[in-house]
Amino acid sequence: MAPTRVRISTPGPAQNNSPHQCLSLQRRSSSHQDAPRAHQNPAISITENVLHFKAQGHGAKGDNVYEFHLEFLDLVKPEPVYKLTQRQVNITVQKKVSQWWERLTKQEKRPLFLAPDFDRWLDESDAEMELRAKEEERLNKLRLESQGSPETLTSLKKGYLFMYNLVQFLGFSWIFVNMTVRFFILGKESFYDTFHTMADMMYFCQMLSVVETINAAIGVTKSPVMPCLIQLLGRNFILFIIFGTMEEMQNKAVVFFVFYTWSTVEIFRYPFYMLSCIDMDWKVLTWLRYTVWIPLYPLGCLAEAVSVIQSIPVFNETGRFSFTLPYPVKIKVRFSFFLQIYLIILFLGLYVNFRHLYKQRRRRYGQKKKKIH
Secondary structure (H helix, E strand, O other): OOOOEEEEEOOOOOOOOOOOOOOEEEOOOOOHHHOOOOEEEEEEEEEOOEEEEEEEEEEOOEEEEEEEEEEEOOOEOOOOEEEEOOOOEEEEEEEOOOOOOOOOEOOOOOOOOOOEOHHHOOOHHHHHHHHHHHHHHHHHHHHHHHHOOHHHHHHHHHHHHHHHHHHHHHHHHHHHHHHHHHHHHHHHHHHHHHHHHHHHHHHHHHHHOHHHHHHHHHOOOOOOHHHHHHHHHHHHHHHHHHHOOOHHHHOOOHHHHHHHHHHHHHHHHHHHHHHHHOOOOOHHHHHHHOOOHHHHHHHHHHHHHHHHHHHHHHHHHHOOOOEEOOOOOOOEEOHHHHHHHHHHHHHHHHHHHHHHHHHHHHHHHOOOOOOOO
């Protein structure tokens, strides 16, 4: 038996209409000719756990009075609900306690006029399976909500990348605009205090650029890891080691050219990526992003190389980062030796990045093959 409700369909040959968790019963007639076509003003009540039904119906033998009494096995609520249709009356009776019944009526033998609707029958094992299926569906729904739908994850990723590129664009724009204004106001004098006025913002932008390499490594962006890593390590080496650790290098004019080429490249690159996150393509900006690197990357690389060359005598004089190998070798290894190796790596890195950017530009603006007719 179902755990909560019992539904009784009274006279008529029409198919019973009991849903799951209900027992559908049908009064049987001796023949279809005796079955009424409709009930008029049925009197339905429950007294002392007994369902009383009485109604007048019109069948093949004319108008007749149909009546029955049904005593339930266990307590039910005394407020039956019924629905009158063209062929039958559906009566819903709710149990007082939600539990399984061995049978419907108090008498062990089922009344002859009652018949179960096995199409909608639900026993304990069926109910258990249904409850388990509903619980699994609920858990799957909660799991999807906690993990987020693919559309939600895509939106979050686009929002995250948009904000990252926006912050980087604002940072490098601040550097570029300030350096430009200072140059027009102070002229060449602005070259020698570039580090002291711009270093904090450049530190922030270059430390934040670590995120760009991580994004490429974990697949958040489709950028290849190696070009991102080469640019990250190369710039941070110049910024933090060459300029950051040597005060003698911070007053040199080469700092201006290094910072200016870096910021000029980025004020076109980051807004391009930023608009790509919202599926916008500004043709002028796209062309600049794929073009300005052609003169600026070699110039930036040249400025970095000059800064390294100028720093070699400074590191030799101060002995910073130099060390002596332990006994028995006892050879002093100057940091300038590594700087000379770095100069070779610098131009190799330029080749890798230049080749990568050239391929990108060729894919974007390469000549289309003409169709051969």
